[in-house]
Amino acid sequence: MFATHLAFTPVKWxxxxxxxxxxxxxxxxxxxxxxxxxxxxxxxxxxxxEAFGIGFLLTERLLASVDEILRLEVVDHELGIEVRFWLVEARARFLADRRRTMAGPTGCGLCGIESLEQAMRDIKPVGAGISLNAEQVYAAMASLGPAQDLNAMTHAVHAAALWHPEQGLLAICEDVGRHNALDKLVGTAIRNGLRPDHCALLLTSRISIEMIQKAAVLGTATVIAVSAPTGLAVKIAEGANITVIGVARHDGFEVFSHAERVV
Structure with a gap:
């Protein structure tokens, strides 16, 4: 069984x-x-x-619905871990055909794509979402740090979380990769029957295009992050009806798209 953190004794100057x-x-x-x-x-x-695997398959559009999953298991090996899925025949056949033409996954957040068209794939606009006032934006981001248990120990992982205006943090996932943390959150939300359309998505990373693409699959209309977005992410968010709030710290924040949701 692989541990999430390891004890070391470095020399500190x-x-x-x-x-x-x-x-x-x-x-x-x-x-x-x-x-x-x-x-x-x-x-x-x-x-x-398990949540990571589900979220990854959904956000990379390798899976249309969790109903296509027949079985899954996590298997440890000496060199790593396999998250094994067994899917319905039609979906498995589609992925097998796709795999034969794939140049190779990059692990960068746009995994297994073989064309510019796939990288810039269309995003179905999300729904109305929620409105937030400034105090709620501050409260949401203030709740993120204390809930990052692994980061408190290691200071080396990202987090993605769902925050509800009345209930606070509903779910949080941590990972060394910002894309992985968000994929884990997508899978967690689905497995736990959460309603991301009633929540804001909180991120400890910058907001790049693939994070907006994954947020659209998640179904949340508001993304709040401690860092700034890229220009392309804002452009894609505009078309996807997603409010992007960046540089969200204790002393202020900036709204880059669909500012009508911040009241």
Whole structure:
């Protein structure tokens, strides 16, 4: 069983060389395997891997619905971990045909794509979503730090979370990869029957195009992050009816798209 963090004793310099104790974030090679064929291999934090696999297949559009999953299991190997899926025949056949033409997954968040058209794929606009006032934006981001248990130990992982205006944080997932954290959150939301359309998506990372694409699959209309978005992410968010709030800190934030949701 792979651990999520490992104990180390580095030499710490503070006017003198001293030994200190530190927990480091663990990462492992995680393979997403469908009906015996590997679809992608990524470095990820070895936790919430069933949710990670579901979220990855959905956000990368390798799966249309969780109803297409017949069975799944997580199997540890000496060199890494396999998240094994068995899908209905029609979907498995589609992925097998697609795999034969795939140049190779990159693990960068746009995994297993073989054309510019796929990278810039159309996004179905999300629904109305929720409105937030400034105090709620501050409260949402303030709730994120204390809930990051793994990051508190390692200071080396990203988080993605769903925040409800009345109920607070409903779910949070952490990973060494920002895309992986969001994929885990997508899978967690589906498995737990959450309503992302009633929540804001919170991120500890910058907002790039693939994060907006994944947010659209999740179905949330408001994305709030501690860092800024890219220009392309804002453009895509405009068309997808997604409010992008970036540089959200204790002393302010900036709204980059669909500002009508911030009241």
């Amino acid at each position: 503070d006017n003198a060389a001293l030994h200190s104790n530190r927990e480091l974030a663990a990462e492992a090679a995680v393979a997403i395997v469908v009906n015996g064929t590997t679809q992608a291999v990524m470095m990820a934090t070895p936790a919430d891997l």
